[in-house]
Amino acid sequence: MIPPSFAYHAPRSIGEALSLLTELGDDAKLLAGGHSLLPMMKLRFAQPGTLIDINRIPELRGIREEGGLIRIGAMTTESELITSKLLQERLPLLPEAALLIADPQVRNRGTIGGDIAHGDPGNDHPAIAMALDATFVLQGPSGERQVLAVDFFHGTYMTALAENEILTAILVAPFHPGTGYAYQKLKRKTGDWATAGAAVMLRMDGGVVTHISIGLTNVAPTALRASAAESALMGQPVNDTTLAAAAQAVRDVCDPAEDLRGDIEYKTAMASEMVKRAIRTAASRCA
Numbered sequence: 001m002i003p004p005s006f007a008y009h010a011p012r013s014i015g016e017a018l019s020l021l022t023e024l025g026d027d028a029k030l031l032a033g034g035h036s037l038l039p040m041m042k043l044r045f046a047q048p049g050t051l052i053d054i055n056r057i058p059e060l061r062g063i064r065e066e067g068g069l070i071r072i073g074a075m076t077t078e079s080e081l082i083t084s085k086l087l088q089e090r091l092p093l094l095p096e097a098a099l100l101i102a103d104p105q106v107r108n109r110g111t112i113g114g115d116i117a118h119g120d121p122g123n124d125h126p127a128i129a130m131a132l133d134a135t136f137v138l139q140g141p142s143g144e145r146q147v148l149a150v151d152f153f154h155g156t157y158m159t160a161l162a163e164n165e166i167l168t169a170i171l172v173a174p175f176h177p178g179t180g181y182a183y184q185k186l187k188r189k190t191g192d193w194a195t196a197g198a199a200v201m202l203r204m205d206g207g208v209v210t211h212i213s214i215g216l217t218n219v220a221p222t223a224l225r226a227s228a229a230e231s232a233l234m235g236q237p238v239n240d241t242t243l244a245a246a247a248q249a250v251r252d253v254c255d256p257a258e259d260l261r262g263d264i265e266y267k268t269a270m271a272s273e274m275v276k277r278a279i280r281t282a283a284s285r286c287a
Contacts, residue, residue: 010055063087076113131215181285204286212279251271
């Protein structure tokens with residue numbers, strides 16, 4: 001299908017983009033990589049009167065270390081995440097996980113901010129951001145505010161982002177030495193969304209877990225932070241017993257939608273399996 005006609009603007013600054021958003025109100029939509037919005041427009045599930053293309057705003061791009069945190073511009077592409085030397089050295093979960101997202105063509109255009117702001121539980125970065133304890137920087141006409149990843153997602157396609165705000169950056173603390181990490185994702189074919197996915201970051205000392213965070217992809221109306229599964233492992237060794245307890249806690253929190261990727265029982269079982277695999281991989285990487 002062809003989308004209905006729309007107006008198009010390509011601002012060159014965050015201020016110009018915010019002015020357009022404020023002026024046009026809910027008739028306008030931001031255009032980042034376009035891989036989520038444009039298909040919805042073609043199906044006429046979304047019919048904005050105006051698109052505001054933010055690809056030409058340089059402040060929204062780039063990866064740098066600043067004030068003890070890594071700041072990732074919201075318009076940074078998946079390919080840029082993969083090739084970033086800073087992320088490879090200081091936050092390796094992100095480039096590794098980005099390699100599992102879609103295919104090279106999509107990764108060259110798709111952005112981390114667009115993936116997050118869309119609020120789709122099938123997107124990968126929401127759960128990864130939760131596991132990384134990330135903070136999102138939102139900018140509106142009244143200034144800038146920060147929202148924790150775990151507080152950002154309110155429902156399917158529903159987030160804390162106001163209609164006149166832009167997600168400008170993602171803030172993440174670099175890994176401590178000896179941090180283990182993994183993102184495990186089950187999908188039907190290359191380029192598909194996850195049937196279920198799990199992002200894990202953990203640290204161990206003396207053979208027991210001293211820090212763990214788990215994010216779940218596509219097993220509920222939003223990405224999930226699996227806090228009960230984390231509690232099952234805190235202060236414990238990683239073994240068959242503790243993995244079984246964490247897996248059960250994941251099954252208890254899952255609320256997936258049945259679709260062509262599987263029914264509720266299958267998706268729930270696969271979520272627990274992805275968590276076990278991710279924990280094992282992360283634990284093996286703890287030095």
